[in-house]
Structures are given as structure tokens and as C-alpha cells.
Amino acid sequence: MDLRKLRYFKVVADEKHIGRAAKVLHISQPPLTRQIQQLEEELGVTLFSRNPKGMELTDAGVLLREEVRNIFSLIEQATERTQKAGQGRLGRMDIAIFGSGIMGDIPKMLLFFKERYPEVNIVLHTMGKGEQIKALRQKRISVGFNRLLAPLADISSELVSMEKLRLAISTKHPMASQDHIPFEKIREFPLVMYPTAGRPNFIDKTIRLCQLAGFTPDISQEVGDAVTGVALVASGFGACLVPESATVLSIPGVVYKPLSDEPDEAEVDLSCIYRNDDESPLLKAFLETLKEFRTIKDNRSLDELC
Amino acid sequence: MDLRKLRYFKVVADEKHIGRAAKVLHISQPPLTRQIQQLEEELGVTLFSRNPKGMELTDAGVLLREEVRNIFSLIEQATERTQKAGQGRLGRMDIAIFGSGIMGDIPKMLLFFKERYPEVNIVLHTMGKGEQIKALRQKRISVGFNRLLAPLADISSELVSMEKLRLAISTKHPMASQDHIPFEKIREFPLVMYPTAGRPNFIDKTIRLCQLAGFTPDISQEVGDAVTGVALVASGFGACLVPESATVLSIPGVVYKPLSDEPDEAEVDLSCIYRNDDESPLLKAFLETLKEFRTIKDNRSLDELC
């Protein structure tokens, strides 16, 4: 079977006239006659009854015409969908986020992507840093969101945003009424820190920052994630350093205080990671959209400053 | 787009190896490479990632493979259905029957056909003789069942069966107790006759038969069909000549009596009619099945005689 024959058949069926059909197809009449004959021979079926004034479809021909319509529409659909997939506009994308990643820029970015690529099905997985890297290597995910990533040979990363830090303290603490807290006052708080897994992590970062500021922090408790940390602060466990985005999490008894006089690097990154060798157009589209997202975000913050 | 390319693509996708795929396809490797390249070029999509140990489908390739499966199964289905239609094993057949045709051999024959051609959709239309011929010429029907057909240039007929006649009389009539009624006794009954339309008809036939037997029948009433005629007999309107098959219609107050000493032609035909120029394989199949039905019927009656 040959699509050319089916295409020719369709035109002849529409025109009921080999000569006219040949004109429509921009070929001469004899080859068209032959193609139709071959199609009939191949199927072992008479598709047209030849009248002196043209050709008429037989019942079998009428049926085939219907089927041919379906075949062509299916082929058209297949090429369209394949092309979309090739441009990263169609498919499934498995993305990992970390526990408190549901707050802040990640959902905004994902929504932004979803608007531009509505036919890409995003599947979210929650996993820690080490697990994300493993899942990337096993191709179970294409992208992971995380912070404080150590460079790796087979994995690249792309910055999403930098976030300032805030100090979560109890509303009952004397400093709860202050506008901001000088960085070096952190030494006075017993600190709840996270996460326990995935080096280098936020704990390492904090210790380094404190040492830059000339003191060693008093780590009273280590927990798995920001939410747990803030919850402990609410119960009177001291203070907890969190990225700005985590302050959307409002818990009774806790206030988030901006810091002052902090060291220059008192910021954490939010980045996304992906395999170096991943040539998938989906990933390409995702990273491009990410860059676009970042510039729009920058412009917006500029706008807000004006 | 070209089915050859899709077929080749499918095999390469299965084998993940151009060389092996070429062997499966019984062609050499270079043309296969070219066909795949052309397919990718045509779609503007990379379908395979080339590794040193073979080829791996990209996401777009995976999607195309699925679509290609559907395309091929649709094409297969289309050819099968078209071939069936070409052999008269699939399609729709419009058949006309007359009023009392629902009794006797017609339903038996139709059931017989339906068993042999389960995918042919039979649509029944009830119409009289003249209307059937008109509908045949307008191609609204392919076959009509009727009796006593005058030959026509553009319409052929094929005998289904011959039927003896019986006399429907009231159970109250003195002759109701007799085993059979001599033909010439019909002169003593007022006759209810049918049908009023479509010459030559059963009325003309009956009059001729009576004249052969040496008398003129006493026609008391003309009605449209056998059912009405027998109903009138039940109400005391005299007698009514009916074909054997109509005796399945049992109405209180009526008995059907066989005739004796009747003229040789005291039988009516049941025939089916069709257009001379109808080359449809459905009709061919129908007529063949009809002949088969007739021989089986004959054999069965022989069997019953033994």
C-alpha cells in the first residue's frame, strides 16, 4: 500500500473524472489511470465503475474513501504531534522539587512554563538533593530544583533566583518589635537549622556566614526542612534562618525579621539542575523559559523600584 | 509523507540498529540510513539519537512510533474492509418486500443470507409492485420481492419458490369439515380478492384459472392484501384464495383448505427482482445465496419425502 495511490484515489473519487483529477494533481492522465488500476489490482477490488462520461465510485470505493479520509487525518495528526514533540511543545516532563520548594519562585516559574507550553505535562516529584542527582542520572527526572549545589561533571545548573535571608523568631522575644536585626545578634539565639542531609547544605552555609561575621553560631537543633524549623521556633526553640520565600509560611507566634549588616554572601541561590548530555527539546524549552522568567522577574522588580 | 519511510522507521525503532533493521527489511544499510534521514528532514525533527552502539529513539521518536502503529492498523483495517465490501461481504443492502411477505420464505431466505453475510446490513422496506420497480430504477433499493411479475427490459427476476393455493373459508361453512375442496367448487363462494394495485396481479391470475376450469368467479370484494382478505372471511365475507405461506396466519373462524382437481398453473411464484445493470458484489452474493437457499430447500423437501 502506498499513500500516493490513496491520495490519487481520493482526488479521482472527488472529481469522478480521471482527466480532471490529473489536472488537479498536476500530472498527466495516463499515469493516474495506471495508479488507480494498480490500487484496484492490489486490493483485488473494483473501486470505480467506468462510464463513458467519467467514473463513479462502487460501494467498496465509497467505503474506501471514508477510510482514506481517516488515514490522512491520522497521518496529519501524527506529523503535527511529532513536530510539536520535536520542538519541546508536547510531552511529559518529570521535575523534582525539595520540600519547601512549593513556596516562592518554583510554582511561579512552573506556571509560567505551563502557560507557554500547555501541552507539556509536568509531573512533580518531591526529593532531596542527593536523590535528585541520582534520579537525574537514571533519567527518572529531567530537571531538579535545589539550593547550594556543588558542581558536578555530568550535571549542569542554572540559577533561578537569589534570596536574602530572614530570621524567624518568637513573637515573645524582646527583639520581635524591632524593624530588623543586626546579623551579629544571631550569636545570641539558639539556632534551629536544616536540612540534615545533602552536603553542602544550608547549615554549612550558615556556619560559614557566622564565621565571616566573627562568631560561631549556637546550633540548638537540626531538622529536616524549613517548615519544621519554623514550627519549632513557634514552640520557643530559639530562632531559625530562612530564605525570603519561606516567609509566606505564616505561623502564630513567629515573626520573620530582615537582617542588617550581614556579610555580602548572606544569600542563598535557587537553581535548577539537569544532565549535561540531555539534548531533549523539552529541556531546551524549559531552560529558555527559565531565562525568560528571570528577565521578566528582574524587569518587574525594576518597575517596582521606579 | 510516505508509508515506506514509516515502515522503515518502525523497524529501525524496534531494532535500534540500522544494520539489523536493513537485514529485517531485506535491503542494504545505506538506503535505509537515507530514508531515515529524509524522514527526519521532512518532519524537521530528530527521531533518533545516534550512539556508537546503535540508535535510540528520542521522545519525539517514541511518540511517532505510537502514531505509526495506529496508522498501520487503520490502513490494514481499511484494506480489509474494502476487500470485504468488494466481495459483497460488507455493506448495506436495501430490500423491498410486499405486505404479506413477512410470512413464508422471505424471512427464511433473509435469515439464511444474514447467517452467511453477518456484516451486511439488511434494511427492509415495505412497498407494492409498482413502487418497487420505481425504487429499483432510482437505486433506492437493490432487490425487491414480489409475485406475478411481468418481464421488463431493465429488470431481471429470479424465482424464490412456487406456492400452491389454498382456500380460506369460514369455520361455519358446511365444507369446513372436508379434507380438501375441489377447485370448481370455488364458483359457489363469493370471493374476497387482492391486491387492488399492480397489474398483472393475483386477481387476474385467479380469474384466468377459473376460466380454465370453466367458470367465472364471483368477486364479492377487492382488498389490498391477504391479511385483510382473510380477516374479511372470518367476518363471513365468503372465501379467499391465498398462497400456502399465508396459512401461517391463523385467525379464529377461518380454516385453510387444500384444493383438488385444480388446473396445472394453480400456483403462484415468489420472485425477487433486481436491476440488470447492477454489478454490485452485494447483489451477486445475494443472488448466489438465493440459489443455494433454493437447492437446500428442494433437498430438504426431498428428504422429507423419503
Added chain:
DNA sequence: ATTTATTAATACCTTAAAAGTATTGAGATG
């Protein structure tokens, strides 16, 4: 009844494209 016009079919030739052979180039493996 003969001519003319219109249609699909046939015969024969040309062109395009698919398949074959031989070879190259790239990347892995020992």
C-alpha cells in the same frame, strides 16, 4: 448511418527516486 467529441486505456519513452556496492569517518574497546 456516419461523423465527431469525450473518455479511459495502452504503448512506448523519459525522468526521478529508491536500492545496491564500495568506502569513509567517528567513537568505543582491547
Added chain:
DNA sequence: CATCTCAATACTTTTAAGGTATTAATAAAT
């Protein structure tokens, strides 16, 4: 570093699709 295994390329042969000219069949017109 040689070797092996792939896919890719260069070039030739074969196949099949397309073109031109003509024929055969049938209906319409004279």
C-alpha cells in the same frame, strides 16, 4: 595505537513513476 562497530557518504544500477502519442469505446450530433 590498532581494531572493531557503527552510521554516513559517494557513486552506480535498477525500479517505478511520469510524460507523449495513440487507440478503443461510447455517446451525441449531423
